[in-house]
Amino acid sequence: MGRGGSRAAPAAAMPPWHALPDEVWEHAFSFLPAASDRGAAAGACRSWLRAERRSRRRLSVANCYAASPQDAVERFPAVRAAEVKGKPHFADFGLVPPAWGAAAAPWVAAAADGWPLLEELSFKRMVVTDECLEMIAASFRNFQVLRLVSCEGFSTAGLAAIAAGCRNLRELDLQENEIEDCSIHWLSLFPESFTSLVTLNFSCLEGDVNINVLERLVTRCRNLKTLKLNNSIPLDKLASLLHKAPQIVELGTGRFSADYHPNLFEKLEAAFAGDGLAVSVSHLHKFHLNIETVNFQVMDLIEDHGLAVVASSCNKLQELRVFPSDPFDAAGQVSLTERGLVDVSASCPMLESVLYFCRRMTNEALIAIAKNRPNFTCFRLCIIEPHTPDYITHQPLDAGFSAIVESCKGLTRLSVSGLLTDHVFKSIGAHADRLEMLSIAFAGNSDLGLHYILSGCKSLKKLEIRDCPFGDKPLLANAAKLETMRSLWMSSCSLTLGACRQLARKMPRLSVEVMNDPERACPLDSLADETLIDKLYVYRTIAGPRSDTPACVQIV
Amino acid sequence: MEATVAYAKAEAENLMATELRLGLPGTADDDQTQTTKATTPPSTPRGKKRTTTFDAVEETTVAEEANNNKRDVEAAPPVAKAQVVGWPPVRSYRKSCFQQASSKQSKATKEEAATPASNTTTSTTAANGSFVKVSMDGAPYLRKVDLRMYKGYRELREALEAMFVSSNNGSANLSEFAVTYEDKDGDLMLVGDVPFEMFASTCKKLRIMKRSEATGLGSARQ
Numbered sequence: 001m002g003r004g005g006s007r008a009a010p011a012a013a014m015p016p017w018h019a020l021p022d023e024v025w026e027h028a029f030s031f032l033p034a035a036s037d038r039g040a041a042a043g044a045c046r047s048w049l050r051a052e053r054r055s056r057r058r059l060s061v062a063n064c065y066a067a068s069p070q071d072a073v074e075r076f077p078a079v080r081a082a083e084v085k086g087k088p089h090f091a092d093f094g095l096v097p098p099a100w101g102a103a104a105a106p107w108v109a110a111a112a113d114g115w116p117l118l119e120e121l122s123f124k125r126m127v128v129t130d131e132c133l134e135m136i137a138a139s140f141r142n143f144q145v146l147r148l149v150s151c152e153g154f155s156t157a158g159l160a161a162i163a164a165g166c167r168n169l170r171e172l173d174l175q176e177n178e179i180e181d182c183s184i185h186w187l188s189l190f191p192e193s194f195t196s197l198v199t200l201n202f203s204c205l206e207g208d209v210n211i212n213v214l215e216r217l218v219t220r221c222r223n224l225k226t227l228k229l230n231n232s233i234p235l236d237k238l239a240s241l242l243h244k245a246p247q248i249v250e251l252g253t254g255r256f257s258a259d260y261h262p263n264l265f266e267k268l269e270a271a272f273a274g275d276g277l278a279v280s281v282s283h284l285h286k287f288h289l290n291i292e293t294v295n296f297q298v299m300d301l302i303e304d305h306g307l308a309v310v311a312s313s314c315n316k317l318q319e320l321r322v323f324p325s326d327p328f329d330a331a332g333q334v335s336l337t338e339r340g341l342v343d344v345s346a347s348c349p350m351l352e353s354v355l356y357f358c359r360r361m362t363n364e365a366l367i368a369i370a371k372n373r374p375n376f377t378c379f380r381l382c383i384i385e386p387h388t389p390d391y392i393t394h395q396p397l398d399a400g401f402s403a404i405v406e407s408c409k410g411l412t413r414l415s416v417s418g419l420l421t422d423h424v425f426k427s428i429g430a431h432a433d434r435l436e437m438l439s440i441a442f443a444g445n446s447d448l449g450l451h452y453i454l455s456g457c458k459s460l461k462k463l464e465i466r467d468c469p470f471g472d473k474p475l476l477a478n479a480a481k482l483e484t485m486r487s488l489w490m491s492s493c494s495l496t497l498g499a500c501r502q503l504a505r506k507m508p509r510l511s512v513e514v515m516n517d518p519e520r521a522c523p524l525d526s527l528a529d530e531t532l533i534d535k536l537y538v539y540r541t542i543a544g545p546r547s548d549t550p551a552c553v554q555i556v
Numbered sequence: 557m558e559a560t561v562a563y564a565k566a567e568a569e570n571l572m573a574t575e576l577r578l579g580l581p582g583t584a585d586d587d588q589t590q591t592t593k594a595t596t597p598p599s600t601p602r603g604k605k606r607t608t609t610f611d612a613v614e615e616t617t618v619a620e621e622a623n624n625n626k627r628d629v630e631a632a633p634p635v636a637k638a639q640v641v642g643w644p645p646v647r648s649y650r651k652s653c654f655q656q657a658s659s660k661q662s663k664a665t666k667e668e669a670a671t672p673a674s675n676t677t678t679s680t681t682a683a684n685g686s687f688v689k690v691s692m693d694g695a696p697y698l699r700k701v702d703l704r705m706y707k708g709y710r711e712l713r714e715a716l717e718a719m720f721v722s723s724n725n726g727s728a729n730l731s732e733f734a735v736t737y738e739d740k741d742g743d744l745m746l747v748g749d750v751p752f753e754m755f756a757s758t759c760k761k762l763r764i765m766k767r768s769e770a771t772g773l774g775s776a777r778q
Contacts (some may be wrong), residue, residue: 093643098719157697324646439645
């Protein structure tokens with residue numbers, strides 16, 4: 001700004017900082033790994049915007065409809081690793097209508113066009129077709145990492161294309177996908193010359209896998225560290241497989257194999273005594289504990305006494321998930337209660353993430369848990385029966401969850417359950433400053449509950465609500481908040497079509513999607529404002545209304 | 557804040573009259589000064605609850621259910637144990653697997669999900685819980701649908717149309733095709749003859765075939 005112009009410059013004649021070439025800024029920005037920091041830098045001035053966007057290597061699109069694929073590719077031309085997420089979280093539980101959207105194809109097409117050097121692609125809750133996989137295999141000569149989480153729409157034929165076409169593939173990570181079995185031996189399509197695999201996870205695959213082909217693949221990939229199989233591999237073959245591949249550090253044996261082979265660990269232990277192999281078996285009730293265990297997923301068949309053992313042995317535990325073995329069994333024959341969670345929270349100092357399904361809880365237990373573990377970042381408690389109060393005092397669990405949000409200042413994700421009134425939402429709104437994702441079901445008494453959340457919770461990004469008595473008023477009163485969030489899902493609440501229309505008019509940068517009851521004969525346009533709607537999904541977007549909605553979804 | 561004052565006022569005015577009743581009346585909040593009711597889901601999950609906080613809990617009657625607004629609940633007679641859609645929030649593939657794991661018999665191989673112990677209305681047929689394959693003549697690959705997600709034939713038909721018809725042949729519609737299914741005995745049946753729940757529990761896979769091929773399966777249905 002007028003300095004350094006005509007004055008005598010220092011001997012080295014360095015350019016003033018604001019005239020440094022882009023490459024210098026790009027190098028500086030490479031030290032900002034967090035996308036939010038890079039975004040902030042890009043907002044400082046035009047030259048930083050230019051430098052930052054042209055050097056961005058990793059891009060995460062948390063909502064595939066927030067921007068168009070073309071926008072993304074144009075703005076960030078140098079991306080090497082992209083992650084795109086699609087359907088709302090409640091799609092996992094069947095609440096989102098089929099054919100809702102989230103097709104990966106437009107993203108793959110845009111990437112093939114604009115990012116030929118793409119190395120990593122990750123899709124979550126999207127519809128990925130075999131054509132997408134074929135295009136990926138054909139378009140990116142240095143493709144290395146494919147991660148598909150909770151996706152559907154593809155088959156083993158698509159996997160075959162990846163195996164055959166991606167010469168430099170390091171990671172093939174398939175988590176919880178719906179994969180059609182076309183009886184194609186896709187594993188055998190990795191060429192004999194292919195040796196670059198580091199991670200292979202096909203635990204969600206239903207079909208059989210040729211053990212000999214697997215063995216040959218695993219043997220020749222000397223850098224293979226993580227192998228997660230499905231349960232088509234018989235136990236005895238597993239041991240011989242591992243003998244041939246000592247480079248494997250982490251092994252997953254797929255779902256439920258241990259239920260049918262209770263001797264699994266004894267056998268594996270005998271085979272690998274002292275090798276330091278970490279074996280993880282999902283959904284296991286006969287568990288094998290390792291003092292180094294960091295993530296532990298188990299079914300409630302472990303019961304309180306089992307969790308007590310976990311508590312006393314695994315003091316490095318960071319994440320615990322306990323699932324219900326029989327979610328629809330009212331009698332609750334399994335003895336897993338609040339006790340188990342209290343024990344683990346008391347004895348595992350590094351525990352920061354919990355997903356816990358149980359049938360009873362008390363405020364006292366929650367208060368104790370909050371006191372024990374102020375370092376929780378993710379606390380998801382699901383009391384299976386809706387509206388369950390404290391089973392001793394019969395009070396709502398407001399006090400317990402309030403204690404959690406008051407104590408755990410770093411909490412970023414919370415799911416509440418049980419009998420809850422508006423009071424708990426007042427606490428959450430006031431105290432959960434870092435909360436980014438909140439899941440609410442069968443809770444609250446009135447509009448106030450939703451108002452507390454939307455007018456508080458400074459960092460809220462994702463809010464998902466079902467079966468709560470929340471109506472139009474708090475939604476409209478807090479419309480501006482919705483633009484600061486990624487998305488809002490509300491189903492089976494008390495919202496009217498009129499409020500959705502108003503919201504859409506008021507906030508043009510939000511996309512307001514209403515999913516109507518398919519039993520209704522008439523299209524949304526002809527319905528009165530007073531009509532109650534079943535499902536609402538609102539998200540901010542710069543791409544305008546999408547054009548791929550099925551008949552039961554309408555953008556208001 | 558203005559908004560808060562408005563709410564407090566509205567609460568004080570007792571919104572009960574305008575509030576929509578969704579299920580069981582009564583709430584636990586005797587401590588609360590306001591008397592707004594908690595709405596509960598229309599499903600009456602269990603006859604005998606451990607959680608009897610509701611002083612005013614009444615058995616849900618058929619009449620009461622009829623008064624409630626339609627919600628996202630599978631249709632079930634009030635007496636039977638109704639399941640709320642998507643609750644508890646467990647992924648569907650986990651559900652079917654859990655039922656396997658907790659079943660008393662030990663199975664040597666992975667089989668199709670056994671009938672759960674309790675008398676729930678889950679329809680578990682295909683290997684993936686209630687997901688059944690759907691094939692359509694002329695379509696290059698198959699799809700899968702979760703039959704538990706649909707309340708009736710109409711919803712299912714609309715979903716199938718959305719899946720197959722809109723993407724492929726824009727002009728054709730589902731009335732040119734007959735929707736058939738393979739039942740537990742392996743027989744090919746026309747969809748629509750039996751009550752939806754019965755169909756959902758016996759259907760193994762769906763096949764959408766050209767009407768011209770569907771001769772001999774009875775009167776052509778919508």
